[in-house]
Structure formats: C-alpha cells, structure tokens
Amino acid sequence: MxxxxxxxxxxxxxxxxxxxxxxxxxxxxxxxxxxxxxxxxxxxxxxxxxxxxxxxxxxxxxxxxxxxxxxxxxxxxxxxxxxxxxxxxxxxxxxxxxxxxxxxxxxxxxxxAPKNKPNKVILMVGGLGTRLRPLTNDVPKPMLDVGNKPILHTIVENFAKYGYTDIIMCVNYKSEIIKEYFGDGDKFGVKIEYVLENQRMGTAGALSLLQKRPKDDFFVMNGDLLTNVNFEYLHEYHKDSNACASICVRKYDMQVPYGVVNVRANKVTSIEEKPTQSFFVSAGIYMFSPVVLDFIPKGVFYDMPTLLAELLKQGFAVHPFFIREYWLDIGKMDEYRRANDEYEGVFGL
CATH class of the missing domain: 3.10.580.10 (CBS-domain)
Known part of the structure; x- marks a missing residue:
C-alpha cells in the first residue's frame, strides 16, 4: 500500500x-x-x-x-x-x-500484477492428523481434498497470488505424497523446498532445521487451515509496527452451558444465565523477523506458545493482527465436512 x-x-x-x-x-x-x-x-x-x-x-x-x-x-x-x-x-x-x-x-x-517477493513462507505440514482418521490413514491431512483440490494446494495458491512464492514445507508423516504432488513447485508458479522432521518437533521446533536462515521477515502457517487472509496486509502491518513477531488472532466466543453464580465474601452477588465469554485465539498464522530463530533450540520438540512466551520474556514486541475474514482450522471431521460445504462459496472452483 x-x-x-x-x-x-x-x-x-x-x-x-x-x-x-x-x-x-x-x-x-x-x-x-x-x-x-x-x-x-x-x-x-x-x-x-x-x-x-x-x-x-x-x-x-x-x-x-x-x-x-x-x-x-x-x-x-x-x-x-x-x-x-x-x-x-x-x-x-x-x-x-x-x-x-x-x-x-x-x-x-x-x-x-503482483511482484514476487523475497519473503519465505514456511508451512508446517508434518502432523499425523489422528483426529481425522480413517481419512488420514493413507494421506497426510494437508493433502485431503477440500473443494476440488488438497488443502495445501489452496494455501500455496493463496500465498502465490500475493507474490509470496518462496515456500518451505516442513514435512514428516507420509511426506512422499506431498513431495510427489508439488515437486519443486514449478507447475504451481512457486519454488518449493522441503525440510524433513525425523521426529516430532512441535509447532515451532522445525524452524531450527532450516538449512538457510531467512534474510527477510517470513511467514509461518499451519498446513491444515483454510483462510482468505490478505497476506500482503499482514506483511505490511508487521513492518509498520516494528514487531519481532505478529500473530493472526481471531475472536472466539464460548457460551457457558449453565447459570453462572458470582460469589464474593461468601455471598451471591449475581447470577448470569448461560453467559458468553469472548477470547482472542491464535489463528495459526504468524510473521516473524529472523531474530526469532535465535530462541529456538536445535533439533528438539518446541511449541509456538513457548517461543512466543520467550520472546515476550526477552522484551521483544509481539503484536496481534486481528482477522475477521474466512478462517477454518480443519482438525476434526465436522470441520472437514464444513470446509467442503463452504469452499465454493469462499474460494470458488
């Protein structure tokens, strides 16, 4: 902009x-x-x-x-x-x-006419997808078809249309299926490299396996998400805010299924019937400055919340990027069915 x-x-x-x-x-x-x-x-x-x-x-x-x-x-x-x-x-x-x-x-x-940008896109696609079995018995979750193509195909297309074409896929479970489908990325208009996780690395640990340290700010995204987030705006927000890490967050409402009794000094002060509480939750999409890699231990299990907590402890700026557009984490069977029902309306065919 x-x-x-x-x-x-x-x-x-x-x-x-x-x-x-x-x-x-x-x-x-x-x-x-x-x-x-x-x-x-x-x-x-x-x-x-x-x-x-x-x-x-x-x-x-x-x-x-x-x-x-x-x-x-x-x-x-x-x-x-x-x-x-x-x-x-x-x-x-x-x-x-x-x-x-x-x-x-x-x-x-x-x-x-988007120009190809140097910022790397790191996709975490090594999970087992156990909650979607038996669908994932023979196929890694990011390769499950939603609409008319694998989830991961849609993710790659969405980044490419904003000019982010330098992609690294962190793979593990049935990685040969992902590699065979995407190859070097040429037929998708992108360049794809692969990082193999030989053991469970958590949601951030695989970043320690990168062969080359990114020179520019880079994206990290879970490979089981469907979203039409404007990645270019996330990038610009990250730069303008001088953040070390920018986290996409969404508002999540959760209704308590009971009447909530508020008590103070052994007295009931009020009763709320099935109140709704609101939280901001991580959407599994991040943008990082290269310095964050200094805080990820080499070759061990390390989760994203642990990394972010360490950055905050060290005094780095971690900013939220609020998203209200379409977003769906495909973790369970009902979410997978919902994704297929909604895909054409959101992304077309």
Missing amino acids: KKIDDIKLHPGNTVKEAMAIIDRGSVQFAVIVDDDLKLLGVLTDGDIRRGLLRGLGLESSIESLINKHPVVANINDTKERILELANEKKLHQIPIISNGKLIGIQDIREFL
Whole structure:
C-alpha cells in the first residue's frame, strides 16, 4: 500500500493547499483525516474544480467539497473483494482502513500484477492428523481434498497470488505424497523446498532445521487451515509496527452451558444465565523477523506458545493482527465436512 503522509489534509485546510497536495501527491486525490487519522472523506481535483465554479476562492476551506462517503476497503478484506470494489466503482486506488483509521492507499494495479517477493513462507505440514482418521490413514491431512483440490494446494495458491512464492514445507508423516504432488513447485508458479522432521518437533521446533536462515521477515502457517487472509496486509502491518513477531488472532466466543453464580465474601452477588465469554485465539498464522530463530533450540520438540512466551520474556514486541475474514482450522471431521460445504462459496472452483 502507498503511504498517506503526502496526501493527507484536515477539514480546515484551504483549497489552495489541497490543490498543491493533489498535484504533488502519489495518487489522484487527497484524504481528509482528523488528528487520530480517522478517515473523514476524500477530495479529488474534480471536486475542487466544481467548487471553484460555484465561486469558492483559493483561500476558502475545503470542508464543503469533501466527499464524506468514499469507497473504502477494510484491512481484512481479501484481494478479490478489493478488486470487486474497484471494478464496480471504476477506481484505481482505494483507501484502506482499520477500525475507522486510515492506514494506506491500495493501488489496484499492484494487485493486478503482483511482484514476487523475497519473503519465505514456511508451512508446517508434518502432523499425523489422528483426529481425522480413517481419512488420514493413507494421506497426510494437508493433502485431503477440500473443494476440488488438497488443502495445501489452496494455501500455496493463496500465498502465490500475493507474490509470496518462496515456500518451505516442513514435512514428516507420509511426506512422499506431498513431495510427489508439488515437486519443486514449478507447475504451481512457486519454488518449493522441503525440510524433513525425523521426529516430532512441535509447532515451532522445525524452524531450527532450516538449512538457510531467512534474510527477510517470513511467514509461518499451519498446513491444515483454510483462510482468505490478505497476506500482503499482514506483511505490511508487521513492518509498520516494528514487531519481532505478529500473530493472526481471531475472536472466539464460548457460551457457558449453565447459570453462572458470582460469589464474593461468601455471598451471591449475581447470577448470569448461560453467559458468553469472548477470547482472542491464535489463528495459526504468524510473521516473524529472523531474530526469532535465535530462541529456538536445535533439533528438539518446541511449541509456538513457548517461543512466543520467550520472546515476550526477552522484551521483544509481539503484536496481534486481528482477522475477521474466512478462517477454518480443519482438525476434526465436522470441520472437514464444513470446509467442503463452504469452499465454493469462499474460494470458488
């Protein structure tokens, strides 16, 4: 996304100031924000010209010219959704917001011709998939068909469409099936390498087996997830926040099936009938800076929560990246059936 520093205005700016901003800006309009970067509207050259025709002077305020209902996209919108908005409204750039705040401008041309990026994508695909037996008796879980292709195929495609084509698969159980299907990745438009786990390594331990240390920030993702997260926005969020680790998190609601009795000092203070509690849970998608590899012990079982706890203990910045788009962890049979029911509606065929 393009930065907004050179195109932002406030409602009190003058027409003359707005014209200067638009003329030298990197896009064809200016964005109007408040002091907290809340998006108040946009202003184009055409808006200014129409104002001048109505008699506004160069020293007049731009407030009456602002389009206060611009087309915007959310940081959690998929690439397809943003392209759909752009095509529908015939736009070349779209403001991207997060919780009402403007974070950047998406140039649609960049979506249409994504450049291959150097950031590695490390996929954890070595699990046994015991909860999906007998389906996984002969096939590793990431290779189970959902829709018309293996889960792992969809994951690879989703990363590739954002330009992330340098992929490492950490394999173990029935790894030959994965290797035979994907090979070196050439027919999928990506490059694939394999890291073999000869023993159970946990959700982070396999990172200690990488032959070459990544030079750039890199993704880590579980290989049994279906999601349409915008990986490019996760990457940009990670860079902009100067985080050592960024974790995709989702809100998870859990209803207590009983009436909850609140007690204080041996007295009942209130009773809540089947209340719902909300938590933020890890979505199994991460972006790391290379320094995190220094904290993973070599060749032993090591889980992701342990790694993240160590990073926090050492004082590193660990930030959440909230996702609201489609996400499904295919761990049990009912989730597998749900994935097949929903696949076409989310990803098409």
